[in-house]
Amino acid sequence: MNKSISYLIYCLMFLAIFYQSKSQNFSITTKPTNILNKGYNIQSLAIDSIRRFISKDQVDKAIEEFNKLEIWAIKNDDMKLRYIITLNKLIISHNNKNLDSSYKNNLISIIKILDDNKFYYIKAQALEILANYYFSTKQYASSLENYINSYNIYTKFSIYEFPQKSEYLSEIANRYYYFRDFETAKRYYLEVWNSIPIEKINSNITILNSIGLCYSHLNEFTSSNYYFIKGINIANQKKEETWIGILSGNLGTNYFKENKIDESIKYFKICIELHTKNNEKKDLAITLSKYGAALLSQNKFHEALDAQLKSLNIIHLKNFNEYPITNIVFLNVAKAYAANGNFVKAYYYLDSAYIAKYNYDSDRNAVFFSGVQHKIDLEKHKAEIRITEDEIKQQKLLRNLTIGGFIVLLFILGIFYIQQKKYRKTQAKLFLAEKLAVLGQVSAGVAHEVNTPLSAIKSSAEESIIAFPEIIDELLWITKNLNENDKVLLFEFIALANPASKTLTTKEEREIKKRINQELLELGIQNSRFISEKLIQVGIYEVNSELIKLTKLPKFEKIILFVCNLLNQQKSNLTIQMAVNKASRIVKALKTYLHTSSSEDMELINLKDNLETVLTIYQNRLKQGIQVIKNYDDIPDIYGYPDQLNQVWTNLIVNAVQAMDNNGILTITLKSDSGFVVLSIKDTGKGIPKKIQSKIFDPFFTTKVSGEGSGIGLDISKRILIDHKATIFFDSIENEGTTFYVNLPIKS
């Protein structure tokens, strides 16, 4: 049976190839003439192959011809034809051998290639062959699945390309029927029935019979009877007696099931008559047995037993030991014997019936389970597809989420980074702004501090310039009018005078001036006040013997003014030097203060110098009423950012000075204490009220009048000190003062 199905399929396949080539204008007649001349024609080739295939003796010859065709296909780069040939060769080469798994694997790989190349039609054919393979190896579920797959592909082609549609459908239906899935089988049969052209209806009694059987199995006897009777009518027209017999038998069985015994007996009789006439022994045996059962239910015991024995006779004669038949017949025989009182026989056949029934059931169950298995497989497959789809969806979702998340993360990181950068920039700006703000407060003094020495330099230089020609004139006069002794006396006096010998306060100078003026007056010097003033100016603080000698000279006033003029040159230069030192000290401090370290690394800092910078810049402010006491111990240099620390000291000192209202004592202490340098800045100001002590490090907290302080000085100071791993804290007593302590680690 398997083989016959295979042959059928091959036929169908080659038919399909024929139709395909026709529909796609792929006709060998339009191909190179040499092939035509040699008589290569796909259709004839196919038929030839099948013949040789069937005859089995000329397989090699068939393969040879396929090889020839394949060469042609290669030459013409006809991939489709090549695959067809490959497929055929595969089938033929396996013909003599058992169909094994290598055959299956080859088929599957070819199907894969066909699918990749989108040769769907050939793929459908290959699937069909695969389905047959599965069927022949009793893998019914896989067979059906491939059949359906194949069918699904075929249906995408036109009726011309797929003329065997109804055969296909009925084949599928047969499979389902075989699996006892009558509902599905019925559906496919009905589809076949509906797809059959009207002119062909008459030749399809078998479909009607199948539909009827399906309905019957589904206990829908009205529908079942309808199709059976329809079939009988057509069979009557066609005089298909065998079919009339079969259909009558089935109809009778229906009536029997419906307990319409008279009618069932009537149809069974027709069936028996026709089967007897046409020698359909197997069907006759079953029908006789069923007929007997019907008679039995009418209590016609003898007739019933007679019919059963006839049936049994046929089975024994023809050796129909098939369970589907025997399990029915034996049971009926047993029942008939029992009804006739022959219990020994009855038991014997009952036993045989049970065995047959058992075997029949196990066979049927095997197939049934195979069907169930198929359904499970199908559902599993669907579920797998769903799961795969879900998984893909999930993966997609996950991937999208991941990508989305990643993008969001990147975005957030970007924002964070920008914010951080902004924050750092802002912080740096804030630091600088605060630094400049504090500088602004002290810069009033700074301008003054720079302008003061500048003005001193200017006036002294101008004085020197004006004095110089005067001195030349006076020198000329002296060389002309003074004798050698007087000249020596004069220059000795000039040489001994030291304008920079000591610096006295203006008050002291005034006292000395008074005394000199008095002494000069006593010496009878005219214009003594002016002369004494000049002497003081150049640092001559006493009337010594040389001066007294000089006073005796004629034109003493002229001479002494020359001396003062000359010495004042030196005094001016010294003044300039002092002023330059002062100015450069301030400028240097400013530079140090404003310098923002470009390097990220800390550097070694001498805290004393660091503090001195601040004090120099702040000097002007401090001198207006603040006494600064410096208690500096010897302390090691520490690592830090000098410009930032400057800012901290400035803040603390400015705050202290403001707390003291520019009047008080500022004590700065530096000492080292177990790995730390402790710097304290103590003021004698009004102190920090208890209630605001906790807030002073908060940004924008200020007690100063708006515009005087930003309120971020201590906040920034604290941040700078945190960068230095330093701590800051304070003691404050109201109306007594505040002390800020900063603990800087020596090794940072």
Added chain:
Amino acid sequence: MENGVIICVDDERVVLNGLQSQLGREFGNNFPIELAESGEEALDLANALIESGKNIPIIISDELMPGIKGHELLIQIHKISPATYKILLTGQSNLDAVAQAVNLANLYRYMSKPWESQDLIMTVKEGIKGFYLDKQLEEQRKLLEIHSHLFSLFK
């Protein structure tokens, strides 16, 4: 013109030296140049001078000094010697200080550091001239008063 004293006030000795040289050359012959390093010292000095019958035609003061600020000093001087021509010579000063000096001390000039020597000399010269003209005017007004008083007696 006798009995006039010029006072210079600055906490920076270098500035005082410069002033002393420049003013001394120009006016030293006729006017003693007195220096003071603080407002307090300057006030003491001014009081002492006035007590001893001296005039103070010109006082030049810095603004920013420890203790008494320049404008405060000038206000004090104005109280004891209103006729004195007061000059504020400073490197930096806020407007308030100058305004106070103008309003309360009849400030003659505000000069900024560093100054032009010519400017300073001229300013001081004009100040001295003004001071003595004022003084002369005052004396003549007093004379006129006496005259009119005598004249009224005759009438």
